[in-house]
Amino acid sequence: MSYIDIDRVSKSFGERVAINELSLHVEKSERVVLFGPSGCGKTTLLRLLAGLEVPEQGSIRIDGRVVASAGKNLVPPERRDLGMVFQDLALWPHMTVQQNLMFGLNARRVQKREAEARVREMLQRVGLEHRIDAKPHQLSGGEQQRVALARALVSRPSILLMDEPLSSLDDERKSMIASDLLGLHSQFGFTLIYVTHDQAETDLLASRVCRMCDVQPAA
Amino acid sequence: MGRTVRTETIVLWLCVAVVAVAGFAPIAVMTLESFWRNGYFSLNHYRELISATRFWPLLGNSIRLALATTAVCGLIGVPAGILFAKSDLPLRSGFMWLLTVPFVLPPYFIALGWSRVVAHLGPTSSDWLFGFTGCVLVLSSVFLPITMLLTFASSSNVDRRLEEAARIVSGWPGVVRRVTLPLSAPGIAFSLVLVFLLAMGELSVPSFLRYPVLPVLSFTQFTASYNFGAATAAAFPLAVIAFVGVLAESTFLRDRDYTFRSTGQTLFIPLQRWKNPLVALITALCFALVILPLGSLFVDAFSLAAMHEAIQRAGASVVRSVMYSAMAATILMALGFLLGHFMRGGRQRVLSAFTLALFAIPGTVLSIGLVRLWNTPGTWFIYATPALLILGFTAQYCAVTTRLSLAGLMLIPTSLDEAGQLSGAMWARRLFRISIPLSTRTLVCAWLAAYILCLRDVPIALMTAPPGGDPLSARILTLMANGAPPMIASLCLIMAIASLIPLVILTRVIPSRRITK
Numbered sequence: 001m002s003y004i005d006i007d008r009v010s011k012s013f014g015e016r017v018a019i020n021e022l023s024l025h026v027e028k029s030e031r032v033v034l035f036g037p038s039g040c041g042k043t044t045l046l047r048l049l050a051g052l053e054v055p056e057q058g059s060i061r062i063d064g065r066v067v068a069s070a071g072k073n074l075v076p077p078e079r080r081d082l083g084m085v086f087q088d089l090a091l092w093p094h095m096t097v098q099q100n101l102m103f104g105l106n107a108r109r110v111q112k113r114e115a116e117a118r119v120r121e122m123l124q125r126v127g128l129e130h131r132i133d134a135k136p137h138q139l140s141g142g143e144q145q146r147v148a149l150a151r152a153l154v155s156r157p158s159i160l161l162m163d164e165p166l167s168s169l170d171d172e173r174k175s176m177i178a179s180d181l182l183g184l185h186s187q188f189g190f191t192l193i194y195v196t197h198d199q200a201e202t203d204l205l206a207s208r209v210c211r212m213c214d215v216q217p218a219a
Numbered sequence: 220m221g222r223t224v225r226t227e228t229i230v231l232w233l234c235v236a237v238v239a240v241a242g243f244a245p246i247a248v249m250t251l252e253s254f255w256r257n258g259y260f261s262l263n264h265y266r267e268l269i270s271a272t273r274f275w276p277l278l279g280n281s282i283r284l285a286l287a288t289t290a291v292c293g294l295i296g297v298p299a300g301i302l303f304a305k306s307d308l309p310l311r312s313g314f315m316w317l318l319t320v321p322f323v324l325p326p327y328f329i330a331l332g333w334s335r336v337v338a339h340l341g342p343t344s345s346d347w348l349f350g351f352t353g354c355v356l357v358l359s360s361v362f363l364p365i366t367m368l369l370t371f372a373s374s375s376n377v378d379r380r381l382e383e384a385a386r387i388v389s390g391w392p393g394v395v396r397r398v399t400l401p402l403s404a405p406g407i408a409f410s411l412v413l414v415f416l417l418a419m420g421e422l423s424v425p426s427f428l429r430y431p432v433l434p435v436l437s438f439t440q441f442t443a444s445y446n447f448g449a450a451t452a453a454a455f456p457l458a459v460i461a462f463v464g465v466l467a468e469s470t471f472l473r474d475r476d477y478t479f480r481s482t483g484q485t486l487f488i489p490l491q492r493w494k495n496p497l498v499a500l501i502t503a504l505c506f507a508l509v510i511l512p513l514g515s516l517f518v519d520a521f522s523l524a525a526m527h528e529a530i531q532r533a534g535a536s537v538v539r540s541v542m543y544s545a546m547a548a549t550i551l552m553a554l555g556f557l558l559g560h561f562m563r564g565g566r567q568r569v570l571s572a573f574t575l576a577l578f579a580i581p582g583t584v585l586s587i588g589l590v591r592l593w594n595t596p597g598t599w600f601i602y603a604t605p606a607l608l609i610l611g612f613t614a615q616y617c618a619v620t621t622r623l624s625l626a627g628l629m630l631i632p633t634s635l636d637e638a639g640q641l642s643g644a645m646w647a648r649r650l651f652r653i654s655i656p657l658s659t660r661t662l663v664c665a666w667l668a669a670y671i672l673c674l675r676d677v678p679i680a681l682m683t684a685p686p687g688g689d690p691l692s693a694r695i696l697t698l699m700a701n702g703a704p705p706m707i708a709s710l711c712l713i714m715a716i717a718s719l720i721p722l723v724i725l726t727r728v729i730p731s732r733r734i735t736k
Contacts, residue, residue: 052383077386084387090380094401103397104388155388 001064003028003191004049004159009058011044018044021058024210028158031185031192033202036212042195043087045212046161049193050084051077063158078107082159083152083190087167089144091136097123097147098132104155122150125187126180142173146180153184162194166201178204227561227646234557235570242577242614245588246458252591253451264452273436278456281432284354284425285418291359292366292414295504297407299363300370301395302497306488309498315371316726317505320513322364323671323718325692327423328711330357331699332512334427339515354430358418360508365417366410373406374399391488405471412468413579416461420581423677423696433457434583434678441583441682447591454584461579469572513715520712525705532702533710536694541717543605543690544673547612551669552662554613555620559628560654562621571621578618582678585615589683603685611679616672620665627661628654667721674718691717 002025011019019041026032034042047053048060051073059069062082067075083104092100098119105115123129126146136144145165152160166174178201185192194205202209253264268274299318303311321329333353337345347353377399385394400407422434433453440450490497519525530537558574561567577585589611593602601607631654639649655662680693689697695710702710 050383050387052386076390078389082387084384086380086384088378088380090378090384092381092384092398092402094404103385107389107393151384 001061002026003030003063004193005059005061006045006049007059007061009045009048009055009060011041011048011053011055019048023058026191026193029185029189029191031194031205031207033206033209034193034195034212035197035199035202035206035209037197040212042197042212043163046084046163046193046195049080049159050082050161051075051080080159081157082161083155083157084161085148085152085163085165087164089136089148089165091144091147091151093136096133096135097128097139100136100147100151101154104151108155110155118154122154125184126150141169142177145169145173145177149177149181149184153188153190156188157190159191159193162192164196164198167196167198171200174201175204181205230557231561231567234554234561237554237613238558238570238574238577238617241610241617242585243573245585245592245614246577246580248592249447249451249584249588250455250458252447253455256448264448265455267449268452273431274453277431277433277436280351280430281419281434281457284351284358284421284430284432285415287351287355288358288362288418289411289415291355292363293407293411295359296363296366296410297370299501299504300367301374301399302488302501303367304371304375305395305399306490306497308490308494308501312726314501314505315367316722317509318367319364319722320509320719321360322362323675323722324513324711324715325423325675325677325695326357326361326421327427327677327696327699328516328715329360329508329512330424330427331707331711332514332516333357335515335518335704336511349429351430353428354425357424357428358421360512361424362414362417363508365414366407369406369410369413370403373403377402395488408471409468412464416464416579419460420457420579420583420678422581422583427699434581437581437587438583438678438682441587441590447587450587451591454581454587457581458584461581461584462576465572465576465579468575469568516708517712517715518708519705520708522705522709525703525709528703528706529709529713532698532706533691533694536689536691537713537717539605539688540674540690540692540714543608543612544670546605547609547616547673548666548669550609550613551616551620551673552666554617555622555665555669556624556655556658556662558617558621559624560650562625563628563633571618574618574621577614578616580615582611582615582676583682586611586679586682589614605685605688607683607685608679608690611683612669612673612676615676615679616669619672620669623665623668624658624661627658627664631657664725667725670721671718671725674714 004024004026006022006024008021008023009019010017010021022041022045024045034045036042044053048055048068049062051067054071054073055068057070060067062075062080065075067073067080092103095103101119101122102115105118110118120129120132123132126149128143128146128150131139131143131147136147139147148165166177169177181192182205192205194201196202254260254262256263302308303315308314330353333348333356334345337348348356381402382394382398385398389397420434421432422438425432426435426438434457437450437453437457440446440453558567558570562571589607590602592598593607595602601610635653635657636649639653644652674690675692677692677696680690681696684690684693691710691714695707695714698710699707
């Protein structure tokens with residue numbers, strides 16, 4: 001049994017089949033890149049793992065626990081111990097950088113002093129401690145990417161899901177953030193599932209590549 | 220290029236001129252009038268008003284009533300809006316439109332309905348209705364849709380990704396409290412300010428339920444003694460409160476107006492075991508606020524004799540109501556669309572605030588100004604015709620069509636207009652060939668909303684309609700004094716049908732929001 005087991009999962013949106021009987025197994029601390037053209041179901045797969053979509057068929061197991069099975073999410077997203085970086089980053093515009101990071105820690109009832117220390121540490125790690133009171137619109141594109149990454153990791157999840165987060169950056173910034181990400185991965189040891197259609201990002205980040213095409217990955 | 224700018228500027232100034240003539244000039248004239256006595260500058264109207272023993276209790280009553288109505292609308296409307304926008308509550312769309320019905324009818328309909336309910340219960344049971352409690356109940360029923368619909372719209376527009384990002388680490392209560400509500404706060408705050416101001420300026424319900432408030436004083440000064448100065452002085456605090464309210468709202472919104480990339484989809488809150496209790500609660504709410512009062516009102520309406528008498532005594536008013544409202548709605552749709560077009564991208568903020576202040580200002584205040592401005596021998600062609608009424612409707616409701624148009628126009632990428640500009644199309648050509656064809660749904664919504672608002676209006680209809688040319692909402696109010704209840708009920712039913720037809724069309728035009736599980 002692997003750390004993450006996706007077993008014959010299907011998902012449709014109306015008439016359109018996004019994922020058809022897909023199976024994928026990921027080991028702990030692996031860096032898996034889901035690589036493929038637009039519309040092949042990469043994002044849907046991440047959303048199924050996160051619990052933001054419900055699979056119509058098949059099951060998803062994380063760390064030996066069935067989290068979703070045939071038409072039902074058995075474990076809600078917030079109890080799956082994962083973090084996610086969205087394609088458009090989804091930083092909450094009404095919150096400062098600190099508040100963006102604190103949100104998850106507060107929801108998990110981490111004590112205030114510890115939460116603040118963790119936020120400071122994480123911001124230091126991504127080089128943004130001086131931007132703690134800034135709001136998202138006051139940050140540059142690269143800074144926003146790093147805040148989104150810090151927000152996803154501050155609650156120390158076991159799994160990090162990333163949905164084409166670097167697609168809007170130039171090559172130089174991409175490799176800087178990719179190297180940050182690799183550093184964080186070696187420090188925290190999370191399992192990374194990274195979606196992209198960019199070969200360069202795949203080369204930088206993957207310990208294993210799953211090419212998704214015809215709605216079925218060749219894992 | 221120069222010609223493009225000139226056409227746009229000319230049209231903008233024409234629109235500004237319409238708003239100025241319809242709204243700014245009357246307010247300015249009546250304000251000046253209030254500082255004038257016997258040909259000299261004087262503060263006597265205000266001195267007399269402030270020293271009058273009635274003034275302070277009436278102002279206190281108005282504020283108390285507005286605050287209580289706002290509190291009730293906020294406490295019920297905000298959760299209801301979130302529930303209808305975000306949850307899997309069965310029949311949520313039907314519930315929402317049913318709760319909207321009181322708003323599309325003249326406000327006194329609900330009061331009249333409740334008076335029928337208490338009449339059936341016996342003479343002693345009417346004590347609670349005629350006074351503060353009854354006013355709060357009726358005005359809350361009438362204005363609840365404002366908070367409910369604006370909360371619904373604001374929370375539906377919150378970018379789904381922002382909620383999903385929170386959902387990864389928190390349960391639904393946390394997502395709603397920390398993300399959905401703060402991001403919807405501008406819409407919710409706007410709705411609460413509107414409810415407060417509309418409740419402050421409401422005339423027909425407090426006068427029917429015999430609760431003394433400031434607009435009633437202003438109205439009686441105007442109709443009983445035709446004393447413009449005193450009527451204006453009495454109306455002045457209401458106008459000031461309306462402007463302050465709008466100013467506070469725009470100050471609050473300055474840094475909080477978030478623009479989202481709406482996906483047209485929203486997430487849902489699975490109600491699970493709460494589903495049935497909440498359905499029961501919302502059904503009870505619909506029954507108490509809508510079905511019971513309106514059912515009691517309309518139960519007597521279906522006799523042939525009553526219907527015949529109603530048509531005989533007010534048939535012409537029905538036709539006039541529909542005609543005036545349709546004409547005003549057409550002007551409002553065009554004006555609102557053009558103003559919305561100019562306000563895109565946060566431009567013309569002063570104009571936006573001013574139109575909003577005109578919406579918030581009580582209809583009685585605006586009407587006094589209109590009558591004062593146009594009641595001269597040289598402008599009789601406006602004063603003695605429906606033109607005055609239509610000017611009043613235009614001033615009062617152009618903020619609604621402007622904001623609706625603006626919301627629709629924001630959904631059209633600016634690049635489409637820019638592409639037209641680069642292809643060499645002039646402003647007018649781009650307007651007619653790109654913006655208008657892409658906004659047909661917005662235009663239909665704006666027209667229907669304006670039509671409903673004009674049809675249900677009471678103070679402007681009552682005070683500015685030409686002699687013998689009153690619309691139905693004003694006619695019913697005057698007939699209520701001596702008309703037989705079944706005949707009044709029949710007239711109310713006719714009015715309700717005329718208002719509900721566009722509401723039904725609106726429910727078809729506005730697409731239902733897709734909920735993604």
